[in-house]
Amino acid sequence: DAKTTQPNSMESNEEEPVHLPCNHSTISGTDYIHWYRQLPSQGPEYVIHGLTSNVNNRMASLAIAEDRKSSTLILHRATLRDAAVYYCILRVGLASGAGSYQLTFGKGTKLSVIP
């Protein structure tokens, strides 16, 4: 899978928006951008994914740059429960419809939420 780069850590105040950046300059046209998070002592949890257009769901929003070389995960109002390690992961999509199935986790961004 193509490489992603994320800041090691970020802080946010509770109830404020959080923008978590991810660079993926070697992304291919068919690669999907996925975000997962892992709360302390828990398994990873799917957050959101997208291909080209911005995406919204009940947990977060995903803003994808026009050239797709970067993306930003947006938590609209951080809560203490959002304190976790956030992983930006590219999943290879092939023109044939197949693609990578494993998730390749990097170090992620450790988000701390200050009450």
Add this chain to the structure above:
Amino acid sequence: NAGVMQNPRHLVRRRGQEARLRCSPMKGHSHVYWYRQLPEEGLKFMVYLQKENIIDESGMPKERFSAEFPKEGPSILRIQQVVRGDSAAYFCASSPDRGPEREQYFGPGTRLTVT
């Protein structure tokens, strides 16, 4: 809907014993993935299985580790003759198919401690 279930949640084994970790995927999911998270390290893919078939075991250690996903019952990750270096959290994930646009749903993990 019940999520991905793993048991046991905690497992203590002495060096040389066998460890069996079980994973029941979400209802309707026939694709199972195992990941390992060593202390202070990131998650690493181990093996990908579909019902009765191992599709990719490129992340599995060459010796002592095996996995299966029988037609009936949970997926099993088996570690023979455990050593201290096997102490880790083992996570199972499932998905309804393998497409790169598909999210994977993770279980709570089994924390293996080898004494």
